[in-house]
Amino acid sequence: xxxxxxxLAMLGTVAFAVTAVLASSKQRISLFGVCVVGIIxxxxxxxxxxxxxxxxxxxxxxxxxxxVGLVSSLLTFVATPLFKRKSILALMLYIDGLGxxxxxxxxxxxxxxxxxxxxxxxxxxxxIxxxxxxVTRDVLTGRQSLIMTRELYAxxxxxxxxxxxxxxxxxxxxxxxxxxxxxxxIFGIRSAAIHWKxxxxxxxxxxxxxxxxx
Amino acid sequence: xxxxxxxLAMLGTVAFAVTAVLASSKQRISLFGVCVVGIIxxxxxxxxxxxxxxxxxxxxxxxxxxxVGLVSSLLTFVATPLFKRKSILALMLYIDGLGxxxxxxxxxxxxxxxxxxxxxxxxxxxxIxxxxxxVTRDVLTGRQSLIMTRELYAxxxxxxxxxxxxxxxxxxxxxxxxxxxxxxxIFGIRSAAIHWKxxxxxxxxxxxxxxxxx
Amino acid sequence: xxxxxxxLAMLGTVAFAVTAVLASSKQRISLFGVCVVGIIxxxxxxxxxxxxxxxxxxxxxxxxxxxVGLVSSLLTFVATPLFKRKSILALMLYIDGLGxxxxxxxxxxxxxxxxxxxxxxxxxxxxIxxxxxxVTRDVLTGRQSLIMTRELYAxxxxxxxxxxxxxxxxxxxxxxxxxxxxxxxIFGIRSAAIHWKxxxxxxxxxxxxxxxxx
Numbered sequence: 001x002x003x004x005x006x007x008l009a010m011l012g013t014v015a016f017a018v019t020a021v022l023a024s025s026k027q028r029i030s031l032f033g034v035c036v037v038g039i040i041x042x043x044x045x046x047x048x049x050x051x052x053x054x055x056x057x058x059x060x061x062x063x064x065x066x067x068v069g070l071v072s073s074l075l076t077f078v079a080t081p082l083f084k085r086k087s088i089l090a091l092m093l094y095i096d097g098l099g100x101x102x103x104x105x106x107x108x109x110x111x112x113x114x115x116x117x118x119x120x121x122x123x124x125x126x127x128i129x130x131x132x133x134x135v136t137r138d139v140l141t142g143r144q145s146l147i148m149t150r151e152l153y154a155x156x157x158x159x160x161x162x163x164x165x166x167x168x169x170x171x172x173x174x175x176x177x178x179x180x181x182x183x184x185x186i187f188g189i190r191s192a193a194i195h196w197k198x199x200x201x202x203x204x205x206x207x208x209x210x211x212x213x214x
Numbered sequence: 215x216x217x218x219x220x221x222l223a224m225l226g227t228v229a230f231a232v233t234a235v236l237a238s239s240k241q242r243i244s245l246f247g248v249c250v251v252g253i254i255x256x257x258x259x260x261x262x263x264x265x266x267x268x269x270x271x272x273x274x275x276x277x278x279x280x281x282v283g284l285v286s287s288l289l290t291f292v293a294t295p296l297f298k299r300k301s302i303l304a305l306m307l308y309i310d311g312l313g314x315x316x317x318x319x320x321x322x323x324x325x326x327x328x329x330x331x332x333x334x335x336x337x338x339x340x341x342i343x344x345x346x347x348x349v350t351r352d353v354l355t356g357r358q359s360l361i362m363t364r365e366l367y368a369x370x371x372x373x374x375x376x377x378x379x380x381x382x383x384x385x386x387x388x389x390x391x392x393x394x395x396x397x398x399x400i401f402g403i404r405s406a407a408i409h410w411k412x413x414x415x416x417x418x419x420x421x422x423x424x425x426x427x428x
Numbered sequence: 429x430x431x432x433x434x435x436l437a438m439l440g441t442v443a444f445a446v447t448a449v450l451a452s453s454k455q456r457i458s459l460f461g462v463c464v465v466g467i468i469x470x471x472x473x474x475x476x477x478x479x480x481x482x483x484x485x486x487x488x489x490x491x492x493x494x495x496v497g498l499v500s501s502l503l504t505f506v507a508t509p510l511f512k513r514k515s516i517l518a519l520m521l522y523i524d525g526l527g528x529x530x531x532x533x534x535x536x537x538x539x540x541x542x543x544x545x546x547x548x549x550x551x552x553x554x555x556i557x558x559x560x561x562x563v564t565r566d567v568l569t570g571r572q573s574l575i576m577t578r579e580l581y582a583x584x585x586x587x588x589x590x591x592x593x594x595x596x597x598x599x600x601x602x603x604x605x606x607x608x609x610x611x612x613x614i615f616g617i618r619s620a621a622i623h624w625k626x627x628x629x630x631x632x633x634x635x636x637x638x639x640x641x642x
Contacts, residue, residue, distance in 0.1 A: 051265055052261070052265070052271055054268070054270065116274060117273065117274040117275075117277060117280075120277050120280050120281075121274065124280070135354065139353055139354070144356060145354050145355070145356065147243070147246070147247045147250050147251070147354055147355075148238075148241060148243055148247055148354075148355060148356065150242075150244065154246050154247075154250075155244060155245075155246045158246050200244040200245075200246075204244050204245045204246075205242045205243065205244055205245075206239040206242050206243055206244075206248065206291060206294060207242075207294060207295075
């Protein structure tokens with residue numbers, strides 16, 4: 001089980017790095033830029049979480065995250081056309097969604113163990129862990145931040161984190177099972193969003209304002 | 215007195231979140247984006263300060279900052295037209311200025327107690343606390359950073375922090391009173407800037423350079 | 429020797445602040461903005477490094493870095509035309525390159541002493557220390573991040589850090605000498621890049637993709 005979830009985390013790291021490099025390579029960037037963008041997207045969210053928790057950054061004691069992020073970035077650089085094939089790209093998008101789900105719930109577990117800022121802390125840091133790397137990537141590469149888009153990416157993560165928090169408070173003895181369930185919920189919604197190209201529905205968006213001069 | 219200053223801090227948190235959501239909602243953003251922008255603007259500056267001080271982040275032990283930021287963001291989302299009314303908007307701008315003044319001086323007090331990097335530390339971290347959230351908001355939403363604008367927003371904060379530092383070194387026994395005085399000074403200048411639409415005067419701006427090819 | 433390397437660090441701080449202010453003053457910015465941009469560029473990279481290492485930020489115990497950054501920024505504001513003279517500007521670009529080389533290797537030394545995330549930690553944090561301030565500057569001023577440009581700035585730093593890491597593992601008893609050597613290597617490549625206006629070669633850049641709809 002431990003090994004299974006670790007393998008998933010590594011797979012998620014691969015997908016984070018690969019999709020980041022592909023997304024940012026609309027402009028031409030250097031090999032160095034590719035590595036920075038790939039690694040930061042893969043480990044950025046968890047690093048911000050650990051700084052706020054004031055615990056050692058997770059990759060300092062397990063360098064596999066760095067190596068996997070680095071090698072994935074290099075492979076994407078070398079074989080960009082391969083990774084841009086529709087089938088591979090789609091696969092990567094799904095794994096990226098699975099990675100975000102997994103990282104969010106794993107982070108909530110870590111924060112929960114530390115009893116940090118309960119009950120809000122786990123939700124906040126779960127979301128930050130899942131999307132922090134992607135937001136940093138967008139800021140560094142000058143793309144519109146994923147916070148500002150209609151893509152149904154962060155919203156399922158937020159929903160899943162809130163549901164997990166509520167359920168784990170109600171049934172603390174089943175936290176592990178509930179965590180797996182919530183990973184599947186987030187991943188399910190995200191998969192549906194990828195498959196049917198769903199975006200955030202209109203009533204969850206701010207209104208446009210012609211007359212507004214703020 | 216304690217309660218009075220705490221109420222002001224909460225009021226400042228409301229104003230930070232509300233003005234942030236209004237400022238960023240020129241583009242359409244999702245409910246999730248609204249919450250992120252509101253909360254980050256409200257607590258971002260203090261969080262950066264606490265990371266640099268290496269003390270627990272302030273909102274981990276007092277979740278009211280998160281709740282107030284969240285509820286203010288949600289209310290602004292639901293009732294955007296209300297908050298965009300001239301009278302409410304003006305009120306929010308003034309409270310936002312009061313919040314920035316208060317957060318800057320409160321932060322200086324905290325840094326002073328820790329004797330961190332005296333005498334420069336309190337000034338640096340006072341300014342970071344007051345404007346760090348707003349700068350992060352601008353970066354995440356792709357707006358021109360408030361560091362780069364002519365708006366008279368950060369400059370009064372810097373002046374007030376320098377004055378407070380000088381006075382508190384000269385009259386350490388009156389630090390509390392001097393703090394209140396400096397909050398009023400910063401708030402006074404900021405209010406004048408809002409009321410008369412003042413901006414940073416020309417001689418405090420870098421020159422334009424037609425011939426410059428840097 | 430200690431004094432020599434300290435003087436170089438201060439000189440590097442001057443150059444970081446001056447070139448940052450010049451680079452960002454294409455737009456008109458206020459005196460306050462100038463100070464923020466100058467100081468953040470000068471100390472930003474090392475601050476991120478120290479947060480990740482979880483050690484006190486370096487400038488808290490040696491305020492000279494702040495003072496030198498501040499005074500350099502103010503001087504550049506007052507005497508912009510002077511600093512934009514071709515000879516002074518060229519000198520600053522070279523010192524900036526020397527500063528980046530020095531900060532990278534000094535940071536690697538610091539990380540090495542702490543045995544943090546060996547063997548990858550020193551390389552990662554060396555690069556972050558050298559370019560973190562410049563990247564933050566680019567994000568705050570809305571310029572294209574130096575990660576995304578073809579300028580041969582970060583690549584020599586990365587190469588030098590990797591070479592230093594390899595050599596210092598092979599010959600740990602000569603680490604100090606090897607550090608000096610690697611500073612010279614990085615500075616040499618950077619100087620060549622400035623002098624002959626070299627940029628990152630084509631085969632180290634991602635391919636453009638006309639057909640790509642990612």
